[in-house]
Amino acid sequence: MGSLLQIEDLRVEFRVPNGVVHAVNGVTFAQDEEEVFCIVGESGAGKSALGLAVMGLLPDNGAVTGGKIIFDGVDLLTAPDEYVRELRGKAMSLVFQDAQSALNPVQTIGSQLTEVIITHSQLNRRAAGSVCQEMLRELGVPDPRRMMSAYPFTLSGGQCQRVMLAMAMVMRPRLLIADEVTSSVDVTLQAEILERLKELSRDSKSAILLITHDMGVVANMARRVGVMYAGHLVETAQLLPIFKQPRHPYTWSLLQSLPRLDAAGRRLQALRGAPPDLIDLSSECPFLPRCPKALSRCRAESTPGLFELESEHWAACFNPMTYPDGE
């Protein structure tokens, strides 16, 4: 299957009163049709900025300052605005964490949902209404008809999140960008919503670019993972190698900090130090001050690009973690 999305050397910046925030710094990856690719990293790593840039929805003080975003063979950064507007909501859509605030408080769920279909298709209101009810059912809403006539303020956080997912998926997009979609709901609900989303994307043949800081969500959903740190993509690999043999010292440290069921009594290790200031970012590896494996070369040279260490396993590191054979 070919690439649906290709991001090449992407740079995103935000203007702030005291300078420029370098939020995304030369990110490159490709995502296949129907693939679930997870971008994981700590808060402030640039994950949302990346998602917003792909959608063409950066706020006024933000801009893409370099690179390419190729969707279905077309570079969206040089394509006409109308072409990108037409794609948005139809071939690619975005859903993010704060579902309640994204819904219009004075319109019923039904009218907001059907509006999406009417805007992007030839269906009339009645036909659009039944498509929406079916979508809500697929997302586990027990009484879709009642939900359609409800107002957002009457819904729980979990119900709002399902409505937002329905809105994003109702046109069966080829790419869904899902940014921290389950962080505001409890763990049981999170697992159920993710399961529904997985089924729905499989049925709709949609690829998902899933943005999260939660390794549990990654383990549940991803086929392939990209780890972001300070605006850089520092490692990409299939799901299992990321968890079993992470090669970038940052990924390794991140996994070390997780509590494990099979290591009773093990204390949660905090990563030492703090992420770098994205306003005064130097050209050296951004993880250098916190890295347990730093070499003198890391101080002398600019941050390395991604190296392919094994098939489909890439890391941006001069001294990656190694593992004895068989482990």
Ligand SMILES: Nc1ncnc2c1ncn2[C@@H]1O[C@H](COP(=O)(O)OP(=O)(O)OP(=O)(O)O)[C@@H](O)[C@H]1O
């Ligand atoms: N509108 C904005 N104006 C100024 N700076 C911004 C803006 N949006 C994001 N940033 C900054 O850009 C950097 C990357 O932020 P981003 O939201 O993309 O990170 P993230 O990895 O998605 O983290 P989180 O999960 O906390 O949102 C951060 O330093 C953030 O403060």
